[in-house]
Amino acid sequence: MSRVRTKKTADEGWLKPPPRRPGPLPPDTVTPPAEAEPPLPSFEVVVEKSGQIRQAGASQAEGEEVRRTRARLEGSLYQFARVVLDYHWLAPKLHVPVCRFIQTCPPRRKFLLMPRGHCKSTLVAQALPLHMAIQPAERNIYLPGEPGVDVTVLIVGERLERAQDNFRPIQAALQENELLRAFWPHVVWENPRREAKKWNDSEMILPRSREFTDPSFRAVGMGAALAGSHPKGMIFDDLTTEAAANSPPEMQKAINWSKNATAMLFDQQFGLIWYTGTRWAVADLPDHRMQNSPEIQFNKRWRSMVEDGEIIYPNKFGYEGAVESLQKEHGVMFPLLYMNSVGDSTLTDFSESDLRFYNLVGDELEFEENELDAQLVKDMNTPARKSDLDSLRGRPLDAQTYALLRLQNHVRVRS
Amino acid sequence: MTTINLADLQPVWAFCDPASGEASLKRVASRSAIVVAAPDHLGRIFVLYAWAARIPAGDLMERIYAVNERFAPKSFGIESNGLQTLYKGAILRDASLRERHLPLVGIKQPTTQQKDNRIRGYLQPLIGNGKLFLRKDMVELQHEIVTFPMNPQKDLVDALASVCGMIPAAKPRRRFDVEREAKLEYLRRSGAPLAEVEAAAKG
Numbered sequence: 001m002s003r004v005r006t007k008k009t010a011d012e013g014w015l016k017p018p019p020r021r022p023g024p025l026p027p028d029t030v031t032p033p034a035e036a037e038p039p040l041p042s043f044e045v046v047v048e049k050s051g052q053i054r055q056a057g058a059s060q061a062e063g064e065e066v067r068r069t070r071a072r073l074e075g076s077l078y079q080f081a082r083v084v085l086d087y088h089w090l091a092p093k094l095h096v097p098v099c100r101f102i103q104t105c106p107p108r109r110k111f112l113l114m115p116r117g118h119c120k121s122t123l124v125a126q127a128l129p130l131h132m133a134i135q136p137a138e139r140n141i142y143l144p145g146e147p148g149v150d151v152t153v154l155i156v157g158e159r160l161e162r163a164q165d166n167f168r169p170i171q172a173a174l175q176e177n178e179l180l181r182a183f184w185p186h187v188v189w190e191n192p193r194r195e196a197k198k199w200n201d202s203e204m205i206l207p208r209s210r211e212f213t214d215p216s217f218r219a220v221g222m223g224a225a226l227a228g229s230h231p232k233g234m235i236f237d238d239l240t241t242e243a244a245a246n247s248p249p250e251m252q253k254a255i256n257w258s259k260n261a262t263a264m265l266f267d268q269q270f271g272l273i274w275y276t277g278t279r280w281a282v283a284d285l286p287d288h289r290m291q292n293s294p295e296i297q298f299n300k301r302w303r304s305m306v307e308d309g310e311i312i313y314p315n316k317f318g319y320e321g322a323v324e325s326l327q328k329e330h331g332v333m334f335p336l337l338y339m340n341s342v343g344d345s346t347l348t349d350f351s352e353s354d355l356r357f358y359n360l361v362g363d364e365l366e367f368e369e370n371e372l373d374a375q376l377v378k379d380m381n382t383p384a385r386k387s388d389l390d391s392l393r394g395r396p397l398d399a400q401t402y403a404l405l406r407l408q409n410h411v412r413v414r415s
Numbered sequence: 416m417t418t419i420n421l422a423d424l425q426p427v428w429a430f431c432d433p434a435s436g437e438a439s440l441k442r443v444a445s446r447s448a449i450v451v452a453a454p455d456h457l458g459r460i461f462v463l464y465a466w467a468a469r470i471p472a473g474d475l476m477e478r479i480y481a482v483n484e485r486f487a488p489k490s491f492g493i494e495s496n497g498l499q500t501l502y503k504g505a506i507l508r509d510a511s512l513r514e515r516h517l518p519l520v521g522i523k524q525p526t527t528q529q530k531d532n533r534i535r536g537y538l539q540p541l542i543g544n545g546k547l548f549l550r551k552d553m554v555e556l557q558h559e560i561v562t563f564p565m566n567p568q569k570d571l572v573d574a575l576a577s578v579c580g581m582i583p584a585a586k587p588r589r590r591f592d593v594e595r596e597a598k599l600e601y602l603r604r605s606g607a608p609l610a611e612v613e614a615a616a617k618g
Contacts, residue, residue, distance in 0.1 A: 248567045281565065282562040282565035282566040282567075283562070283566050283567055283568055291558070342562055342565065343561050343562070347565050348561060348562055348563060348564070348565055349535055349538075349539065349563050349564060350538070350539075350542050350560050350561055350563060351561070352557075352561045354542050354543060354545065355542065355547065355549060355557065355560065355561070356545055356547065356548045356549070357548065357549055357550065357551050358461060358548045358549075358550060359550070359551070360421075360550060361418075363420055363421045363422065364418045364419065364420055364421065365418065365419045365420075365421065365424070365461060365548075366416050366417070366418050367416070367417055367419075367548060368416060368417070369417045370545065372544060372545035372546075373417075373457070373459075373545070376457045376458070376459070376544075376546070377457060379587065380456075380457055380458070380585070380587045381587070393597045393600070393601070394597060394600050394601035394604055394605075395604075
């Protein structure tokens with residue numbers, strides 16, 4: 001058996017695992033393909049009614065297997081999201097490397113640029129804050145040396161409602177997720193609405209070891225007043241979408257606000273910032289960050305829904321004619337939203353491949369010539385087309401040449 | 416690899432598009448831009464300098480002097496639509512007070528034509544035929560070109576189009592050759608002295 005199981009009491013026997021529960025810990029690797037991967041250690045975990053967790057068959061809670069499993073989940077955002085949060089729609093081939101990119105610190109400033117509907121917000125704005133909170137102080141992969149439960153994360157959306165949409169699954173997991181509550185009981189309240197100092201739809205305080213000015217998680221909309229707030233981590237989720245794309249001042253406002261907001265970090269050196277986004281316009285927030293913020297690491301891959309001729313997220317877009325139907329549906333926005341490409345010929349006039357470059361070496365310009373130059377030289381030096389007059393050029397005007405000129409209509413006689 | 420000496424790229428042309436206002440925190444605003452370019456004998460255009468920023472009028476004036484000194488352009492175009500004429504006049508007055516030569520030429524952009532169409536009209540034949548050369552480090556200009564017309568920032572690409580509009584089209588060699596050959600033929604037939612034929616051949 002390699003399945004996470006739940007059990008209410010010893011007498012009731014095994015409950016049928018709910019369909020949403022995944023099997024073994026998902027592979028934390030991209031290549032080789034799943035079928036060729038070495039078998040992963042399976043585990044069975046039983047959550048008692050008391051909330052304690054133990055390995056199936058073990059008489060005591062907190063066995064070696066449970067500790068090992070917990071450590072694995074704490075060390076892998078992908079496994080945490082897939083197993084504990086039950087994000088069964090994640091695809092290992094795509095989301096394992098994406099999660100590695102998200103959780104690898106340093107670098108501490110990252111921008112995840114992915115097409116629409118590829119789970120970037122799910123991972124960064126929903127799973128990541130929880131994963132940060134469950135980190136043990138001795139193995140904290142995000143804020144080394146600090147207990148995860150002391151984290152303070154600001155989750156920013158384009159509007160407050162969007163940020164709260166991401167906030168709700170976090171809250172639900174902390175209140176209801178059996179596995180989360182059993183593996184990390186120190187992170188959750190028994191009755192949060194009564195015990196927590198803040199527990200509403202935009203602020204939550206976990207049972208942390210000491211008090212901070214910021215709540216553990218706070219959801220705000222872009223443009224919110226943040227003076228006095230000093231979170232340890234910031235998540236900017238899709239700050240610039242349609243409204244900003246259609247309004248340059250709105251776009252600039254988003255760029256300036258996010259730039260100023262990063263100054264609020266509790267620790268400028270070790271504070272963490274994640275951006276997620278999709279291209280909506282040429283001069284948008286991702287573009288601005290690419291051009292002006294060298295400290296931010298951008299993902300090089302997974303930017304377009306098709307890479308090397310393959311759909312990167314076949315679980316969702318693997319159906320026949322997916323690309324064509326999206327192209328048809330989104331028209332000129334398709335290259336932006338699904339390919340994160342602003343250089344597409346449907347959007348712009350000039351192709352990058354048509355530009356030519358030279359190097360300045362001392363006083364000389366060096367460049368590669370190509371067939372266009374050869375054609376140019378040919379055009380510029382082609383002899384002129386012979387005209388009717390060429391045969392008469394330079395000959396004295398006499399009766400014969402006059403007759404020829406008259407014949408070719410080059411002479412006009414006044415009546 | 417082909418090489419061209421900078422000195423062979425003559426004459427040089429420059430264009431400045433002055434924008435009003437200084438750096439702003441509020442919103443997207445156009446920047447002042449200067450682009451310098453020079454054609455070769457085949458009509459290929461080499462962009463020698465591209466700069467854009469939002470700076471005060473006095474600083475822009477100093478930059479115009481600096482660019483003029485560095486590249487010695489044959490003409491330094493400056494956009495002179497509406498109140499920009501005043502700025503051109505101010506620069507010229509300043510130049511005369513400093514006793515410095517500035518080949519400033521006011522250029523009125525047609526207001527009946529859309530800016531994007533004008534830019535497209537100048538740049539499409541050049542870029543499409545591989546006749547526009549940039550330096551690799553002109554990243555901003557390159558970005559504005561490849562994102563045109565979607566990018567709201569068009570200062571550099573606009574200045575580039577304007578400078579390209581100032582550069583006279585390269586004349587095919589054949590026109591000169593045909594004329595000269597015809598003259599030589601005439602002189603030979605008419606029995607002109609050899610020295611005269613030689614002089615005509617040398618132009």
